Amino acid sequence: xxxxxxxxxxxxxxxxxxxxxxxxxxxxxxxxxxxxxxxxxxxxxxxxxxxxxxxxxxxxxxxxxxxxxxxxxxxxxxxxxxxxxxxxxxxxxxxxxxxxxxxxxxxxxxxxxxxxxxxxxxxxxxxxxxxxxxxxxxxxxxxxxxxxxxxxxxxxxxxxxxxxxxxxxxxxxxxxxxxxxxxxxxxxxxxxxxxxxxxxxxxxxxxxxxxxxxxxxxxxxxxxxxxxxxxxxxxxxxxxxxxxxxxxxxxxxxxxxxxxxxxxxxxxxxxxxxxxxxxxxxxxxxxxxxxxxxxxxxxxxxxxxxxxxxxxxxxxxxxxxxxxxxxxxxxxxxxxxxxxxxxxx
Amino acid sequence: xxxxxxxxxxxxxxxxxxxxxxxxxxxxxxxxxxxxxxxxxxxxxxxxxxxxxxxxxxxxxxxxxxxxxxxxxxxxxxxxxxxxxxxxxxxxxxxxxxxxxxxxxxxxxxxxxxxxxxxxxxxxxxxxxxxxxxxxxxxxxxxxxxxxxxxxxxxxxxxxxxxxxxxxxxxxxxxxxxxxxxxxxxxxxxxxxxxxxxxxxxxxxxxxxxxxxxxxxxxxxxxxxxxxxxxxxxxxxxxxxxxxxxxxxxxxxxxxxxxxxxxxxxxxxxxxxxxxxxxxxxxxxxxxxxxxxxxxxxxxxxxxxxxxxxxxxxxxxxxxxxxxxxxxxxxxxxxxxxxxxxxxx
Numbered sequence: 001x002x003x004x005x006x007x008x009x010x011x012x013x014x015x016x017x018x019x020x021x022x023x024x025x026x027x028x029x030x031x032x033x034x035x036x037x038x039x040x041x042x043x044x045x046x047x048x049x050x051x052x053x054x055x056x057x058x059x060x061x062x063x064x065x066x067x068x069x070x071x072x073x074x075x076x077x078x079x080x081x082x083x084x085x086x087x088x089x090x091x092x093x094x095x096x097x098x099x100x101x102x103x104x105x106x107x108x109x110x111x112x113x114x115x116x117x118x119x120x121x122x123x124x125x126x127x128x129x130x131x132x133x134x135x136x137x138x139x140x141x142x143x144x145x146x147x148x149x150x151x152x153x154x155x156x157x158x159x160x161x162x163x164x165x166x167x168x169x170x171x172x173x174x175x176x177x178x179x180x181x182x183x184x185x186x187x188x189x190x191x192x193x194x195x196x197x198x199x200x201x202x203x204x205x206x207x208x209x210x211x212x213x214x215x216x217x218x219x220x221x222x223x224x225x226x227x228x229x230x231x232x233x234x235x236x237x238x239x240x241x242x243x244x245x246x247x248x249x250x251x252x253x254x255x256x257x258x259x260x261x262x263x264x265x266x267x268x269x270x271x272x273x274x275x276x277x278x279x280x281x282x283x284x285x286x287x288x289x290x291x292x293x294x295x296x297x298x299x300x301x302x303x304x305x306x307x308x309x310x311x312x313x314x315x316x317x318x319x320x321x322x323x324x325x326x327x328x329x330x331x332x333x334x335x336x337x338x339x340x341x342x343x344x345x
Numbered sequence: 346x347x348x349x350x351x352x353x354x355x356x357x358x359x360x361x362x363x364x365x366x367x368x369x370x371x372x373x374x375x376x377x378x379x380x381x382x383x384x385x386x387x388x389x390x391x392x393x394x395x396x397x398x399x400x401x402x403x404x405x406x407x408x409x410x411x412x413x414x415x416x417x418x419x420x421x422x423x424x425x426x427x428x429x430x431x432x433x434x435x436x437x438x439x440x441x442x443x444x445x446x447x448x449x450x451x452x453x454x455x456x457x458x459x460x461x462x463x464x465x466x467x468x469x470x471x472x473x474x475x476x477x478x479x480x481x482x483x484x485x486x487x488x489x490x491x492x493x494x495x496x497x498x499x500x501x502x503x504x505x506x507x508x509x510x511x512x513x514x515x516x517x518x519x520x521x522x523x524x525x526x527x528x529x530x531x532x533x534x535x536x537x538x539x540x541x542x543x544x545x546x547x548x549x550x551x552x553x554x555x556x557x558x559x560x561x562x563x564x565x566x567x568x569x570x571x572x573x574x575x576x577x578x579x580x581x582x583x584x585x586x587x588x589x590x591x592x593x594x595x596x597x598x599x600x601x602x603x604x605x606x607x608x609x610x611x612x613x614x615x616x617x618x619x620x621x622x623x624x625x626x627x628x629x630x631x632x633x634x635x636x637x638x639x640x641x642x643x644x645x646x647x648x649x650x651x652x653x654x655x656x657x658x659x660x661x662x663x664x665x666x667x668x669x670x671x672x673x674x675x676x677x678x679x680x681x682x683x684x685x686x687x688x689x690x
Contacts, residue, residue: 020688022576022622023681046589047511048434048573049407051504056401062394063446063499064482089393101408103497105450137409137497141688147490152448152482154408154499159396166392228393231367244391277367336368343365343486 005116006032015110020140033116034102034136037123042099042134050099050134058159060095062086066151069343071118074188075203076279079121081345082151084208084279085230087129091213092226092282094165095157097129102136102153107146118149129208131155161217167244169224174313175291176249177284179209179304181257182234186276186341187265196268198261207280212301216284221294225285228278230345232336235274235321237283239335242319250322250330251311274323275336277344285313350461351377360455365485378461379447379481382468387444387479395444395479403504405440407431411496414688416463419533420548421624424466426690427496429553429624430575432474436558437571437627439510440502442474447481447498452491463494474553476500506562512589514569519658520636521594522629524554524649526602527579531621531686532610541613543606552625557646561629566639570630573623575690577681580619580666582628584680587664595667595675596656619668620681622689630658 007029018025035043042050066082076084083100090097102122106115126133188204190196209228216223227237234256242249258266258273266273280303286294291309298307314322321333352374363370380388387395411427421429428445435442447467451460471478533549535541554573561568572582579601587594603611603618611618625648631639636654643652659667666678 017687018682020576021681021686022578022581023620025682026576027680045511048437049405049440049500049502051403051405051438051440053403054399054401056399058396058398060394060396061444061446061499061501062480063448063497065448065450065484065497067450067484067486092393093396095394095396099406101406101499103408103410103448103499105410105412105495135407139410139412139688139690141412141492141495144489145492147486150450150486150495152408152410152497152499154406154446154448154497155394156406156501157394166390231371236367275368335372336366337363337370341366342362343484345484 005113006036007112009112012112014112015106015108015115015140017108017140020138026138033119037119038133040132042132060090060093060157060159062089063152063154064089066345067343068345069147070192071148073192073204074201076206077118077121078149078151079118080125080206081279082153083122083125083129084206085345086153086155087131087208087210088228090155090157091210092228094159094161094217096160096214097131097155097157097210099134099156100131100153102133104138105146105150106140107148108140108143110148129210160214163222165223165226167225167241170241170245170247170285170313171224172313172315173288174224174285175288175309176251176311177286177291177294178256178308178310179212179282179298180306181259182229182278182281183258183262183266183273183276185279186344187262189344190269190341191265196265200261202261202265205278205280207303209280209282209303212298212304215297215301216294219297221290222287223284226282228282230277230279233275233277235333236335238321238333242321245316246319247316248314248318248320249311250314250324253323253325255308255310257306257308277341350458351381352457354457357457359457360451360453360460360485362453362485365483375483378464382464383478385477387477405435405438405502405504407434408497408499409434411690412688413690414492415537416493418537418549419546421551422463422466423494423496424463425470425551426624427498428467428470428474429551430690431498431500432476432553432555433573435500435502436555437573439504439506439562441505441559442476442500442502442555444479444501445476445498447478449483450491450495451485452493453485453488455493474555505559508567510568510571512570512586515586515590515592515630515658516569517658517660518633519569519630520633520654521596521656522631522636522639523601523653523655524627524643525651526604527574527623527626528603528607528611528618528621530624531689532607534689535614535686536610541610545606547606547610550623550625552648554625554627554648557643557649560642560646561639564642566635567632568629571627573627575622575624578620578622580678581680583666583678587666590661591664592661593659593663593665594656595659595669598668598670600653600655602651602653622686
């Protein structure tokens with residue numbers, strides 16, 4: 001994967017302001033590095049935007065900026081994050097991702113080799129997720145006005161279902177499924193930042209979750225809601241659902257998988273894994289009578305092989321999330337008021 | 346337009362890292378400020394992405410990040426720029442802009458009132474350009490890792506023509522039209538940065554150019570190419586055309602409108618107006634026999650009322666741009682190799 005940087009490092013060891021000025025250096029960077037890495041007919045047209053044909057159907061559009069620090073972490077980097085994060089947002093709309101845009105804000109002085117690593121990671125992640133980067137933009141800001149690389153991706157996808165999917169669609173007796181263990185992405189980042197070492201390295205769960213979502217839809221599961229568990233973690237996703245639907249949700253603490261090393265790191269760092277960000281995990285709310293079949297479908301995909309049932313929608317009387325602890329007591333889960341983990345994505 | 350900031354300044358005078366953490370403060374900022382300002386059914390759905398229906402046709406997708414410094418300048422600000430820049434990129438594809446995404450990277454410590462001014466400007470510009478902000482994302486980076494506000498917008502539009510439009514479509518005997526005077530955006534920014542004062546303030550030309558483009562298409566003008574004259578200015582756009590089509594272009598220096606105050610400022614700053622960025626100007630290449638009618642159509646729109654014919658496509662023998670000076674000599678116009686104006690957009 002790591003081929004030679006296509007910009008001669010001897011000439012340009014770092015990104016300069018001129019690489020963002022719209023002149024010859026900008027064109028060299030775009031043509032030799034970005035176009036070469038992401039080549040596809042839409043991008044190759046080289047216009048101000050990408051032009052494509054869509055069949056008459058519903059589409060989804062989403063965007064996220066990525067400011068993760070550090071740029072590289074166990075299990076991923078800002079490039080794979082920028083692809084998977086946006087691809088997953090489209091999946092959460094019940095859409096098959098098609099095209100991504102890529103906006104880069106580079107800091108003057110960024111080593112050219114670092115940029116090349118990020119570009120290769122984007123290329124690899126886009127191929128894995130079966131999406132094409134069809135248009136982009138590059139800006140360079142002065143030294144000290146950025147932090148190496150910030151990325152933005154916007155994504156376009158085609159809806160794979162005619163049903164409405166969203167937090168307000170959940171109903172009493174629905175079952176809440178979780179696609180795997182939680183907390184790894186946030187802890188992987190924090191471990192690097194804090195210099196923590198564990199027996200085995202904790203890797204981010206960063207991955208595309210398109211496959212299980214499309215399979216659920218293909219199998220005719222009447223998905224009521226989908227949410228990826230990024231900033232704010234599982235707890236915030238549950239609270240958002242309770243609020244949007246005016247519903248009481250109850251989840252079982254013992255049913256929520258958290259790896260032992262992640263739980264240990266959370267204790268050291270004073271974090272609650274319920275609030276820690278994930279980048280390859282989602283919750284899905286389905287009718288109770290379809291939940292077993294939905295679990296089977298999810299478990300058949302590698303990215304969601306450890307899927308579990310974590311709770312139910314109890315009623316639509318008042319918006320609250322109850323967590324039933326291991327000893328049987330109920331506690332209310334609320335949204336985090338402050339900042340737990342800055343620049344996690 | 347300037348109503349009270351919807352976030353109580355007494356509680357939160359500035360943006361904090363917690364505003365980007367995905368918890369209660371993030372939700373407050375999104376709900377009270379962003380959703381309230383940009384309200385529309387697609388955005389109000391409050392999902393991870395916006396879902397919409399499109400008729401079966403060709404679509405355009407584009408993106409730009411905006412890192413302009415200073416955030417506010419005569420004739421515009423980063424907010425209006427982020428709307429008009431992306432809307433104009435869609436217009437350059439021959440598309441009618443429909444939807445925008447909005448990604449914000451805020452620096453910790455940004456005054457909340459400043460953010461509110463930017464948001465209002467985006468709201469106003471989107472209404473002017475008749476586009477809707479349908480989904481967005483907010484990140485906060487630590488103090489000293491940004492510069493107040495960076496924006497990214499991606500845009501989706503529906504093609505308003507079946508013809509292919511692009512630099513490679515230009516042909517000998519085509520005529521090159523320019524939609525008005527050049528150099529004002531770049532000079533407006535530089536004047537603020539350098540503290541220059543002129544008799545009359547030089548205002549940016551920042552504006553949407555959708556109207557003349559759609560009217561040209563509606564009138565049946567066989568547009569061969571369109572290009573907005575942003576970073577790198579008119580010169581870079583011409584060179585890109587010459588290279589893409591392997592064509593010799595010839596433009597008349599005397600035909601290119603540059604305001605006297607802009608010309609004077611360029612002399613003081615050592616800049617060539619041909620390379621200075623514009624944000625409401627475009628060049629269009631049309632068949633020679635349609636150029637007069639095209640000019641009439643363009644001049645009927647306020648944003649392109651001063652449209653002029655500046656040159657022709659001479660041949661497709663070799664890629665070169667010739668500028669015929671006022672005294673009749675020819676000089677070759679090349680792409681700028683270095684950085685003329687950093688962070689102009």
